[in-house]
Amino acid sequence: MDVRIEQGDITQCRVDAIVNAANSSLMGGGGVDGAIHRAGGPQILAVCRELRASRFPDGLPTGQAVATPAGELPARWVIHTVGPVYGRGDGSLLDSCYRSSLEVADEIGARTLAFPLISAGVYGWPKQDAIERALRTLGSTPTEATEATLVLFDRATYDLALEVQQSVD
Template sequence: MRVRILQGDITARSVDAVVNAANSSLLGGGGVDGAIHRAAGPELLAACRELRATSLPNGLPVGAAAATPGFMLPSRRVIHTVGPNRHAGQTNRALLVSCFSESLRVADSLRAGSIAFPAVGGGVYGWHGRQVAEAAFDAVNGFTASHPDSTVELVEFVLFSPEMEETFKAVFEQPR
């Protein structure tokens, strides 16, 4: 599995799946969530409402992941995941790691070859960039070890700032 780290607009990535840092309602929001909903078009909201009406009546739990089509995005799929909100007292690091590993699991189940992540949990949910990068690193390494035959060959981290890009690069390039 190759990892690419870059600053950019996740909604413009031509990958099999982009990850949406969603809220549990799945009905849109600000930040990455709002940008993905705007770029995908109104069909994405309709698909999320369908998930809520069927398999996720109580919303998407923190750390879980679910997929919808990508609609007007260059990516075929959107994988929605809900990061833990540190400001609301959700400080369990395992839930943050789970956002990345569950998204990878869903991507693999969809036979996706490539996936692009934002800094899930960073920004308004209050996790520091280094914490997010370390959780992402642990999830990618754990998934690679436990799923050697995964279809996912490329993982991109598409980050909103040069500082976050540098933080991810430092964590992923650090000798362990």
């Protein structure tokens, strides 16, 4: 699979699936999660409510993933995954977010994906470690996906990711 790094707005990505760094409630929130819910419109929230009422009454567990339609986003699907809060979970849970998202992508037939840097915002995961884990996990997980793009919102994180990518390759 081709793993790329881009700077930009993940809600504008024209891919099969956009991965959402969700909170366990699946009801939207701040950061990437809020942006995806706002841009995707009410259809995403409606399906998330159904998921909470049926499959995930206690919320989506950390490290797992689930798909919903993308609503008004320029993608077909949103894959929601809950990253660990730094200091409350180990790195294997963060790795699991990427692996689980790829597993869900394979289940729904998504071949091109856009990922945010999971847990590196309000969840406080150190950005360098988050980037290393994202690139390593995306690059080593068997999948039918053909392309995964790590979409970074700000220039400083994008520049750091380019540096990290050279050391991971």
